[in-house]
Amino acid sequence: MKVIVIGGNGTIGGPVAEALSARHEVIRVGRTSGDHRADIASSDSIIRLFEALAPFDAVVSAAGLARFKPLEELTDEDFAFTLANKLMGQVNLVRLGAKYIGDGGSFTLTSGVLSTEPMPGSAAISLVNAGLEAFARAAALELPRGVRVNVVSPPWVSETLEEMGQDGSKGMPAAEVAAAYVESVESRRTGETLDVRAFRAR
Amino acid sequence: MKVIVIGGNGTIGGPVAEALSARHEVIRVGRTSGDHRADIASSDSIIRLFEALAPFDAVVSAAGLARFKPLEELTDEDFAFTLANKLMGQVNLVRLGAKYIGDGGSFTLTSGVLSTEPMPGSAAISLVNAGLEAFARAAALELPRGVRVNVVSPPWVSETLEEMGQDGSKGMPAAEVAAAYVESVESRRTGETLDVRAFRAR
Numbered sequence: 001m002k003v004i005v006i007g008g009n010g011t012i013g014g015p016v017a018e019a020l021s022a023r024h025e026v027i028r029v030g031r032t033s034g035d036h037r038a039d040i041a042s043s044d045s046i047i048r049l050f051e052a053l054a055p056f057d058a059v060v061s062a063a064g065l066a067r068f069k070p071l072e073e074l075t076d077e078d079f080a081f082t083l084a085n086k087l088m089g090q091v092n093l094v095r096l097g098a099k100y101i102g103d104g105g106s107f108t109l110t111s112g113v114l115s116t117e118p119m120p121g122s123a124a125i126s127l128v129n130a131g132l133e134a135f136a137r138a139a140a141l142e143l144p145r146g147v148r149v150n151v152v153s154p155p156w157v158s159e160t161l162e163e164m165g166q167d168g169s170k171g172m173p174a175a176e177v178a179a180a181y182v183e184s185v186e187s188r189r190t191g192e193t194l195d196v197r198a199f200r201a202r
Numbered sequence: 203m204k205v206i207v208i209g210g211n212g213t214i215g216g217p218v219a220e221a222l223s224a225r226h227e228v229i230r231v232g233r234t235s236g237d238h239r240a241d242i243a244s245s246d247s248i249i250r251l252f253e254a255l256a257p258f259d260a261v262v263s264a265a266g267l268a269r270f271k272p273l274e275e276l277t278d279e280d281f282a283f284t285l286a287n288k289l290m291g292q293v294n295l296v297r298l299g300a301k302y303i304g305d306g307g308s309f310t311l312t313s314g315v316l317s318t319e320p321m322p323g324s325a326a327i328s329l330v331n332a333g334l335e336a337f338a339r340a341a342a343l344e345l346p347r348g349v350r351v352n353v354v355s356p357p358w359v360s361e362t363l364e365e366m367g368q369d370g371s372k373g374m375p376a377a378e379v380a381a382a383y384v385e386s387v388e389s390r391r392t393g394e395t396l397d398v399r400a401f402r403a404r
Contacts, residue, residue, distance in 0.1 A: 043278070071344040072300070076245065079293070083285060091281070091329070098274070118340035127293070130336030131329040138320035138328035142273040 001025070002056040003185060004049075006040060006093065007063030009033050011159045011174050012110065016062055019178035020185065027053060031063075040064065040089030046096050054100040058185045060108045061090050066125045079124050087128035091135055094149055104146040108184040109136060111153045111193065129153070133193045140191030148190035152180045155197055172196065203227070203259035205387060206251075208242060208295065211235050213361045213376050214312065215264030221380035222262070222387065229255060233265075242266065242291030248298050256302040260387045262310045263292050268327045281326055289330035293337055296351055306348040310386040311338060313355045313395065331355070335395045342393030350392035354382045357399055374398065 001024045007013035008028025020026050028034040029049060038049040040063055050056075064086030067078040090109040097107060114122040115129035136151045143149060154177045158168035180199040183189070203226045209215035210230025222228050230236040231251060240251040242265055252258075266288030269280040292311040299309060316324040317331035338353045345351060356379045360370035382401040385391070 071297070071341055072346075074297070079290065083290075087329075087333075088281065088285075095273070095276070114340070115336055116339075118336070118343060120343050123337055123340040123344070126336040126340035127289075127333040131289075131333035134317055134320070134328040134332030135325055137318075138316070138325040139273055141320060141322050142325070144274075 001058055001185070002027070002053075003058040003060060004029060004053055004056055006030075006038065006059065006061040007110075008035075010062055011157060012154060012177055013060075013062030015175045015178045016060060016181045019182050020060070024058075024185075027056075040093060041085045043092055043096060046089075046092055050097055050100040055102050056100070056105070057102045058106045058108070059093055059097050059101065060181055060185065061093055062110050062181075064090050064110065064128075066128060068121050068125055070121055071123050074124055082124040082128055086125070087131055090132055094135075094139055094143075098143060098147060101147055104148075106148040106150070106185055106190075108181055109149070109151045111151045113153055113155045115153060115193075136193070137191045143190075148188070150184040150189055150191070151193045152177075152184060153193050153195050154180075203387070204229070204255075204257070205260040205262060206231060206255055206258055208232075208240065208261065208263040209265030210237075212264055213359060214356060214379055215262075217377045217380045218262060218264055218383045221384050226260075226387075229258075242295060243287045245294055245298060248294055252299055252302040257304050258302070259304045259307045260310070261295055261299050261303065261308075262383055262387065263295055264312050264383075266292050266312065266330075268330060270323050270327055272323055273325050276326055284326040284330055288327070289333055292334055296337075296341055296345075300345060300349060303349055306350075308350040308352070308387055308392075310383055311351070311353045313353045315355055315357045315397075317355060317395075338395070339393045345392075350390070352386040352391055352393070353395045354379075354386060355395050355397050356382075 005017040008017040029036045039045045066082040066086040111129035111132045114126045118126040156171040158171040161171045162168040180194040180196045207219040210219040231238045241247045268284040268288040313331035313334045320328045358373040360373040363373045364370040382396040382398045
């Protein structure tokens with residue numbers, strides 16, 4: 001399959017692209033690096049990407065900026081930014097990509113454990129993660145031509161915790177998150193939220 | 203308690219305001235009718251409302267416009283409208299109201315069964331309903347002074363089904379949805395999603 005990995009050089013997207021490369025043609029897309037460039041907060045940028053790469057069989061998104069801040073410090077702009085990037089950026093990959101993707105193709109988006117396990121500072125991110133999961137459940141009912149959509153929910157990743165100055169051993173190494181993304185691409189699942197921890201445990 | 207019911211003349215908000223009136227001072231707020239007027243899609247309108255009504259002990263929202271349409275007919279504007287009204291309108295009641303509400307006060311927002319039980323046409327609404335529920339789970343961890351926030355998730359209401367030209371007997375009469383809202387206002391619950399069907403079943 002020809003698989004587009006958005007955020008394919010990122011902390012999670014990098015290992016995902018590597019795992020998919022074993023059996024598929026992988027195109028890595030980033031905002032500032034990669035085989036192709038795209039900014040998912042811009043519909044025009046998404047359309048240009050899909051026009052350039054069609055036909056393709058799968059889109060995997062490990063992208064989507066979001067703001068983590070104490071509730072009373074989250075501004076209108078922080079919510080707008082998080083909704084435009086992690087939420088609608090990924091929703092628009094599906095809405096706009098549905099025209100270009102091959103029959104039976106798949107979209108795999110990224111939410112995260114804060115959807116169901118919030119912590120102080122996560123109000124905007126918890127909102128968008130849960131919104132993405134519900135969007136996928138609903139959109140799966142309507143996508144044409146056997147096209148599928150799932151969301152992968154990673155736990156805290158060791159590398160991200162270390163970047164935040166915290167104990168990386170409390171997270172999962174990024175290299176171990178890839179299995180759930182591969183399952184979403186290669187299975188017939190649709191409308192699901194795949195909990196990365198459940199896939200590593202198998 | 204002094205309770206502000208946003209959408210207090212609506213299909214759900216009307217019976218909720220009536221049920222709360224048995225033990226509380228209720229102020230009904232609508233976009234176009236009611237004791238006070240407010241448009242929750244406007245932060246300025248929300249602030250004017252709270253400035254006029256403070257101090258108060260509880261805010262109940264049975265408001266929030268949203269667009270129900272086949273996925274491929276949902277436009278950018280439909281998503282933006284639904285995010286600005288039902289989602290951020292209700293989120294902003296909490297963010298902006300937290301400064302005005304009394305110690306131990308509560309916010310009660312409205313999502314809906316499409317959060318977890320989607321149907322064709324519900325992609326935007328499922329997204330915002332689940333986003334609201336996750337926002338409440340997260341915000342409950344950070345609200346100051348014992349202030350609480352819950353979301354009530356009503357099923358399809360008979361009156362709404364009838365307005366849509368469908369069989370009202372497949373829904374719940376609006377008068378029966380009020381119990382979950384009263385529980386949110388009067389209990390010590392916080393961060394929860396209250397399923398209206400579970401409360402009627404008691």
